[in-house]
Amino acid sequence: MEILVCVKRVPDAAENEIEVNRDGSDIERDDLVYSVNEWDNYAVEEAIRIRDKVGGSVTVVTVGDEDAEEVLRREMAMGADNGILLSDAAFAGADGRGIAAILKTAVEKGKYDLVFTGALADDGAGQVGGMLAALLDWPYASVVNSIEILDDSKIKVGREIEGGNHEINEIDLPCVLSIQTGINEPRYVGIRGIRKVASVEIPVYGAADLGLSAEAVGARVSRADYFVPVLGAGAEILEGSMEEKIDKLIELLKAKGGLK
Amino acid sequence: MAGQVFAYIVYKNGVADDTAMELLAAAAKIDAEVPVTAVVTGAGAELDSVCNTLTASYPEVWKIDNPALAYPNAEIIRKALVNILPTGAIVLLPYDTFGMDLGPGLSIKLDSAYVADAVDFEGVDGSRLKVVRQEYSGMVSTHVLCDLSKGAVLTCRPGSFQPVDNTAAAGKVVDKSPDVGDLTVKRRYIQVVEAEKGDVDITKSDVLVSVGRGIEDHENIELAEDLAQSMGAVVSCSRPIVDAKWLEKARQVGTSGQTVKPKVYLALGISGSFQHLGGIKGAPFIVAVNKNPKAPIFQVADVGIVEDILEFIPELAEKIKESK
Numbered sequence: 094m095e096i097l098v099c100v101k102r103v104p105d106a107a108e109n110e111i112e113v114n115r116d117g118s119d120i121e122r123d124d125l126v127y128s129v130n131e132w133d134n135y136a137v138e139e140a141i142r143i144r145d146k147v148g149g150s151v152t153v154v155t156v157g158d159e160d161a162e163e164v165l166r167r168e169m170a171m172g173a174d175n176g177i178l179l180s181d182a183a184f185a186g187a188d189g190r191g192i193a194a195i196l197k198t199a200v201e202k203g204k205y206d207l208v209f210t211g212a213l214a215d216d217g218a219g220q221v222g223g224m225l226a227a228l229l230d231w232p233y234a235s236v237v238n239s240i241e242i243l244d245d246s247k248i249k250v251g252r253e254i255e256g257g258n259h260e261i262n263e264i265d266l267p268c269v270l271s272i273q274t275g276i277n278e279p280r281y282v283g284i285r286g287i288r289k290v291a292s293v294e295i296p297v298y299g300a301a302d303l304g305l306s307a308e309a310v311g312a313r314v315s316r317a318d319y320f321v322p323v324l325g326a327g328a329e330i331l332e333g334s335m336e337e338k339i340d341k342l343i344e345l346l347k348a349k350g351g352l353k
Numbered sequence: 354m355a356g357q358v359f360a361y362i363v364y365k366n367g368v369a370d371d372t373a374m375e376l377l378a379a380a381a382k383i384d385a386e387v388p389v390t391a392v393v394t395g396a397g398a399e400l401d402s403v404c405n406t407l408t409a410s411y412p413e414v415w416k417i418d419n420p421a422l423a424y425p426n427a428e429i430i431r432k433a434l435v436n437i438l439p440t441g442a443i444v445l446l447p448y449d450t451f452g453m454d455l456g457p458g459l460s461i462k463l464d465s466a467y468v469a470d471a472v473d474f475e476g477v478d479g480s481r482l483k484v485v486r487q488e489y490s491g492m493v494s495t496h497v498l499c500d501l502s503k504g505a506v507l508t509c510r511p512g513s514f515q516p517v518d519n520t521a522a523a524g525k526v527v528d529k530s531p532d533v534g535d536l537t538v539k540r541r542y543i544q545v546v547e548a549e550k551g552d553v554d555i556t557k558s559d560v561l562v563s564v565g566r567g568i569e570d571h572e573n574i575e576l577a578e579d580l581a582q583s584m585g586a587v588v589s590c591s592r593p594i595v596d597a598k599w600l601e602k603a604r605q606v607g608t609s610g611q612t613v614k615p616k617v618y619l620a621l622g623i624s625g626s627f628q629h630l631g632g633i634k635g636a637p638f639i640v641a642v643n644k645n646p647k648a649p650i651f652q653v654a655d656v657g658i659v660e661d662i663l664e665f666i667p668e669l670a671e672k673i674k675e676s677k
């Protein structure tokens with residue numbers, strides 16, 4: 094199986110408090126810790142496991158600036174064979190459709206059986222995989238949490254649906270799948286692993302190399318601003334020392350039937 | 354101005370999902386004047402029954418009846434919709450695992466814009482719709498401008514649009530089944546496998562001690578179990594804990610896990626994504642403990658405590674044991 098995994102460099106929400114910047118034009122980017130999108134790690138791990146079982150190769154690709162190269166190297170340290178960086182000033186401000194159009198050209202440069210994306214990323218849209226599949230005219234399944242390779246031409250995939258149930262489908266290859274967290278346990282990547290791939294060359298392709306016009310990546314959807322919503326009353330925040338908070342909480346729990 | 358608006362109706366066992374009325378409300382926020390057409394796909398008597406019910410609220414209900422549509426396979430439904438919808442259509446879908454499956458590809462095939470997981474619409478300016486959505490699991494919100502000039506596919510977050518109480522539409526069912534065209538696809542539905550039952554049924558417990566990512570380590574699950582025991586409660590969790598295999602799937606609260614109705618819900622180190630909150634029903638007394646004062650869980654909790662749960666849980670457990 095030749096597998097392409099689309100990954101994204103994102104602010105690590107587990108390591109940062111995400112806040113709106115002063116004029117609402119962006120989130121506060123100073124001192125942000127970035128990492129590979131959590132869902133993408135599961136996608137890369139799944140690709141590596143499939144390759145190790147049935148042979149083939151795993152390529153990781155991302156759309157971004159030169160900083161995005163670090164996430165490709167991280168995923169190569171996990172075990173991906175190749176990395177591709179798609180980078181061009183013309184790609185800035187691309188919407189989901191634009192990113193899918195860029196990725197399509199990368200898919201067509203290779204000969205892939207499977208293309209994975211993460212089911213979601215930092216913006217919570219979960220859109221690029223489905224768009225990419227439609228642009229390629231390949232079948233698609235989203236929120237995939239199990240994959241079984243049946244033969245060279247078809248696979249069996251489980252999709253996570255509401256209530257913890259699984260929807261089982263058979264899909265013809267080539268196809269695009271968006272991968273859900275929990276499908277596997279992504280392996281740990283140590284400093285040594287990253288060092289090993291530090292000097293591997295990663296090709297960079299721009300709009301001209303990919304034959305993309307400005308129109309092809311033109312956005313129909315754009316972000317106007319960031320803001321912090323004014324919601325209802327919110328929680329009553331208990332103040333004081335740890336002990337005072339605990340005493341107050343125990344009182345409340347007793348009153349609400351939370352202690353038996 | 355906005356083009357023709359369509360709402361795709363999800364249903365189960367012959368009953369339309371709550372989102373059927375929510376999408377009607379969402380459409381009114383885009384343009385209160387434009388009539389909204391419900392689109393319903395399926396097969397046989399169940400489909401007819403759903404369509405007839407919807408005529409109370411929708412002026413027009415498009416029925417697409419085909420044996421291939423008996424199970425909602427998004428790949429097949431997409432093909433049918435592309436053949437039936439007019440150019441420039443605005444299509445509303447629920448943002449659930451079905452909408453995620455259908456929406457992005459549908460927007461490409463209709464050559465229209467796509468916005469996922471809208472939580473509100475703030476009107477149309479020229480050809481641009483102002484959409485409110487959230488990023489970073491609800492930690493920040495954004496306004497997004499969506500160009501409607503070639504139509505749009507918009508998925509709406511379940512529970513975000515207050516359903517309008519309209520049962521006077523006296524609408525009609527229009528049979529669009531003959532127009533679907535070829536429905537052959539390369540993804541075939543086989544079956545739904547029901548979730549495995551766990552050793553504890555968290556849906557039966559009045560008091561839940563629920564842990565999230567803030568618990569940090571597998572070993573620390575014990576702390577929550579100890580606290581739960583002292584309270585006479587049961588331990589549940591959010592998705593990352595199940596992904597890490599620290600607790601079994603049956604313990605997960607959320608749209609992709611269990612729907613619970615406790616009296617008291619103690620959320621420990623849980624940020625509060627909408628998928629998690631979607632699994633908590635019955636308006637329990639929610640206590641949130643989180644070291645991040647900006648965690649979205651504090652917006653929905655009754656009582657909030659800003660502390661590191663790893664220090665807080667053992668102290669709370671000890672105090673409760675002492676007080677007995």
